[in-house]
Amino acid sequence: MPKDNKTFYVSTPIYFVNDKPHIGHAYTTVAADVISRYKALLGYEKFFLTGTDEHGQKIEESAKEQNISPKDLADKNMQNFKQLWSNLNIGNDAFIRTTDAYHKEAVLKLYNIMKDKGDVYLGEYSGAYCTPCESYWTETQLIDENICPDCGRVTKELKEASYFFKLSKYQDQILEHIKANPDFIKPESRKNEIISFVSEGLRDLSISRVNFSWGIKVDEDSDHVIYVWIDALTNYLSALGYFDKDSDRKKFWPIDYHVVGKDIIRFHAVYWPAMLMSAGIELPKSIFAHGWWTVDGKKMSKSMGNAIDPNFIITKFSADAFRYFLMREVPFGLDGDFSYKALIHRVNTDLANDLGNLVSRTLGLLDKYFDRVVPEYNTPAKEDDELYEYIISNIDTIDKRLNNLAFNKALMSVWEIISSLNKYIDAMKPWNLAKDESTHDRLGSILYLILDTIRLLSYFIYPFMPESSLKIYKAVTGDDSLESVTSVDDLKRVKLLKSGVKLDEVKQIFPRIDEAEMLKEVTPKVDKEIKKDIIEKINFTDFEKVEIKAGKILGAERVPKSDKLLKMSVDCGDEPRIIVSGIGKTFEPTDLIGKTVAVVTNLLPAKLMGVESNGMILAATADDGKHQLLELPDTIKAGTKIK
Ligand SMILES: [Zn+2]
Incomplete structure (x- = not known):
C-alpha cells in the first residue's frame, strides 16, 4: 500500500541500555532529529523513533554483578539516554523499550508469522561464542583461532539447540531488491559492501538462545529466548502498533530512513529485510549508514577511557553548537574526528x-x-x-x-x-x-x-x-x-518581512570562545603516575603472598596522551583483566598481542592516567631504557602459576 506522501518516519537504532551514551549515540540521534525537524517544518506528519535495547545476556550478567534485577538495571540506565536527548533538544515522538509489553507481543507475533510461513526450524548451533559481545564468530573472523575480533577476549566453543530462520531462502530476493532500489542502502560504499556480503551466500540465522533467560521467550518452547537482534529490529514495527488492527500510526510504514552506524548495517540491510519479506511486509525505503567518530584521532572506547560524555560538551558549549559541529564537520556517511x-x-x-x-x-x-x-x-x-x-x-x-x-x-x-x-x-x-x-x-x-x-x-x-x-x-x-x-x-517566497515592527535589542547570539581558556577547562586532569618504592628484604612467607601467573595478552592499545603507558587485556586463567604497563616506548601494541608473559595477579588495583590496572606485567629494563618482557613459550597455558 503506497503511503500518504505527507507522512515521514525516521528511526535511530535502539541503543544498548548497558552502554553509556557517547558521541556516536548523539551523532545518530541528532541526524535523525535534523531530518525529522525539517520534514515537520514543511508540514509533514512525522514520526521519529528512538529507544533502548534492554534484553540479552550482557544485561543479565551486569545486573547480577550489581545485585539487582535486569529490569531494574534497564530502568536505571535508560534514563541516561532520555536525559541526554532532553539536553540535546531531541524531538523524538516515541521512546521504545524492548521490555515494554506491547513490544514483546509484537516480537512474538512477527516470529509466529515467520514460523507459519515455514521459515523457522529447530536445529543445532555450534561455534566460537563471545559472551560479552553476544556473538558467534566464524573461523575466518577469529583472531588466533579463538580470540573475539571485536573485544579481544577468549571465545568459548558452544553447541546448543537453536531455532533457525531461513535467511538463505531470501538471498536472491534481497539482491534483486537492492539492485532495483538505488536508495535502499546509502551511501554507495555500504551498498557495495552488502551486495558482496549477500553474494557470497547467506547462511540460515540462529534466532534463539538457551544459555540465558533475560529476553523474550519463544511461546511453545520456553527454554529458548529470541535472539536479541530479532527482538531489537522488530521495534520499528511494534512502536507503530503495526500488528494492531486500529493503530493510527500504521500509516507511517514503510519507514523513510533507518539511520544506523556502519557497524550494524548488515542487520538492517540483510536480516531485517529478509524477516519482512518472510512476513509479507513492505521493506524500508532507505537505510543510511553513517561513519564512526574518533576522539583526537584515536578510536573511542570505554576501556580506553577517552569516551567523552556528550552532556559535558553541552554544558561547556551548548546543545546547538554541538549539534552544528556534528552535522557540519564530516560528510554524513564518512568517519569523523572529534x-x-x-x-x-x-x-x-x-x-x-x-x-x-x-x-x-x-x-x-x-x-x-x-x-x-x-x-x-x-x-x-x-x-x-x-x-x-x-x-x-x-x-x-x-x-x-x-x-x-x-x-x-x-x-x-x-x-x-x-x-x-x-x-x-x-x-x-x-x-x-x-x-x-x-x-x-x-x-x-x-x-x-x-x-x-x-x-x-x-x-x-x-x-x-x-x-x-x-x-x-x-x-x-x-x-x-x-x-x-x-x-x-x-x-x-521573499519580502515577507513585516515593516514597521520595532525589534528588541539583542545580545550576541553566538559569543566567541577563548580557545586557551576553554581548552584548559575541558582537558581532564592527569593522574600522577604511581612512584615505585624500593622494598626491604622479605622472607619466604612474604614472597608467597605474591601471586605470579602466566598471562596471555589478548589486546593492547595506547593510553591516550601517554607515550609510555599501554593498556592491555590479559587472560590470566580467569576473566580477562585490564593491565596498564609503562612499556609503550619499547613496544607497539601490535607487538604484544598473543604473547604469554609473567604477571603479578594479586596486586591491589591502581589507577594510571585514569585507567584502572589490575596486575603487573614483569619486565626488565636495560641500560638504554628498553624493556625486556619475561616471555613464556606458548605451551604454558594462561593462568599457570609461576613460583
Ligand atoms: Zn567479544
Missing part, C-alpha cells in the same frame, strides 16, 4: 564570525539609523534582484541535500548565502548611504533585504540549531515562532 579544538574553531568561525556577526552588524545598523524599526522595502535595485535570485536558486539545492541526509553540504549552501550577505553589506556600504538624507530610503531597503533573508535562513538553521534559529528569527521579525509553511516553494 576534538575540542575543532569544535571551538567551528563555533568561532562559522557561528560567531559568519552567522552571529551578520545578525549583530545588521541589527547594529538598524539600531543606529532606524531606531530598530524594520524599514520599508521601497527603493529596489538590480543588485537586490540578483541577490534574491541567487538565494532562491540555492533553496532547491539545500532541500535536496537535506532530503539525502547530506547535512554538511546543506549547511555549506546555507553558509554560502550567509557569506554572500556579508559581501552584499560590504559592497553596499550602508554607513556611506547614512551620511546623506537622500539615500535614507535606499539604506532602509538594503537593511530590509538582509533582515528578510536572515528570516528565510532561520528556516534552514532550525533543524540543526532549533534554539538559536528561534532567537535569530525573533531578532529579525519580532515573532517567537517560525511562520508555518507547507512546502519548499513557500520557503522561496
Whole structure:
C-alpha cells in the first residue's frame, strides 16, 4: 500500500541500555532529529523513533554483578539516554523499550508469522561464542583461532539447540531488491559492501538462545529466548502498533530512513529485510549508514577511557553548537574526528564570525539609523534582484541535500548565502548611504533585504540549531515562532518581512570562545603516575603472598596522551583483566598481542592516567631504557602459576 506522501518516519537504532551514551549515540540521534525537524517544518506528519535495547545476556550478567534485577538495571540506565536527548533538544515522538509489553507481543507475533510461513526450524548451533559481545564468530573472523575480533577476549566453543530462520531462502530476493532500489542502502560504499556480503551466500540465522533467560521467550518452547537482534529490529514495527488492527500510526510504514552506524548495517540491510519479506511486509525505503567518530584521532572506547560524555560538551558549549559541529564537520556517511579544538574553531568561525556577526552588524545598523524599526522595502535595485535570485536558486539545492541526509553540504549552501550577505553589506556600504538624507530610503531597503533573508535562513538553521534559529528569527521579525509553511516553494517566497515592527535589542547570539581558556577547562586532569618504592628484604612467607601467573595478552592499545603507558587485556586463567604497563616506548601494541608473559595477579588495583590496572606485567629494563618482557613459550597455558 503506497503511503500518504505527507507522512515521514525516521528511526535511530535502539541503543544498548548497558552502554553509556557517547558521541556516536548523539551523532545518530541528532541526524535523525535534523531530518525529522525539517520534514515537520514543511508540514509533514512525522514520526521519529528512538529507544533502548534492554534484553540479552550482557544485561543479565551486569545486573547480577550489581545485585539487582535486569529490569531494574534497564530502568536505571535508560534514563541516561532520555536525559541526554532532553539536553540535546531531541524531538523524538516515541521512546521504545524492548521490555515494554506491547513490544514483546509484537516480537512474538512477527516470529509466529515467520514460523507459519515455514521459515523457522529447530536445529543445532555450534561455534566460537563471545559472551560479552553476544556473538558467534566464524573461523575466518577469529583472531588466533579463538580470540573475539571485536573485544579481544577468549571465545568459548558452544553447541546448543537453536531455532533457525531461513535467511538463505531470501538471498536472491534481497539482491534483486537492492539492485532495483538505488536508495535502499546509502551511501554507495555500504551498498557495495552488502551486495558482496549477500553474494557470497547467506547462511540460515540462529534466532534463539538457551544459555540465558533475560529476553523474550519463544511461546511453545520456553527454554529458548529470541535472539536479541530479532527482538531489537522488530521495534520499528511494534512502536507503530503495526500488528494492531486500529493503530493510527500504521500509516507511517514503510519507514523513510533507518539511520544506523556502519557497524550494524548488515542487520538492517540483510536480516531485517529478509524477516519482512518472510512476513509479507513492505521493506524500508532507505537505510543510511553513517561513519564512526574518533576522539583526537584515536578510536573511542570505554576501556580506553577517552569516551567523552556528550552532556559535558553541552554544558561547556551548548546543545546547538554541538549539534552544528556534528552535522557540519564530516560528510554524513564518512568517519569523523572529534576534538575540542575543532569544535571551538567551528563555533568561532562559522557561528560567531559568519552567522552571529551578520545578525549583530545588521541589527547594529538598524539600531543606529532606524531606531530598530524594520524599514520599508521601497527603493529596489538590480543588485537586490540578483541577490534574491541567487538565494532562491540555492533553496532547491539545500532541500535536496537535506532530503539525502547530506547535512554538511546543506549547511555549506546555507553558509554560502550567509557569506554572500556579508559581501552584499560590504559592497553596499550602508554607513556611506547614512551620511546623506537622500539615500535614507535606499539604506532602509538594503537593511530590509538582509533582515528578510536572515528570516528565510532561520528556516534552514532550525533543524540543526532549533534554539538559536528561534532567537535569530525573533531578532529579525519580532515573532517567537517560525511562520508555518507547507512546502519548499513557500520557503522561496521573499519580502515577507513585516515593516514597521520595532525589534528588541539583542545580545550576541553566538559569543566567541577563548580557545586557551576553554581548552584548559575541558582537558581532564592527569593522574600522577604511581612512584615505585624500593622494598626491604622479605622472607619466604612474604614472597608467597605474591601471586605470579602466566598471562596471555589478548589486546593492547595506547593510553591516550601517554607515550609510555599501554593498556592491555590479559587472560590470566580467569576473566580477562585490564593491565596498564609503562612499556609503550619499547613496544607497539601490535607487538604484544598473543604473547604469554609473567604477571603479578594479586596486586591491589591502581589507577594510571585514569585507567584502572589490575596486575603487573614483569619486565626488565636495560641500560638504554628498553624493556625486556619475561616471555613464556606458548605451551604454558594462561593462568599457570609461576613460583
Ligand atoms: Zn567479544
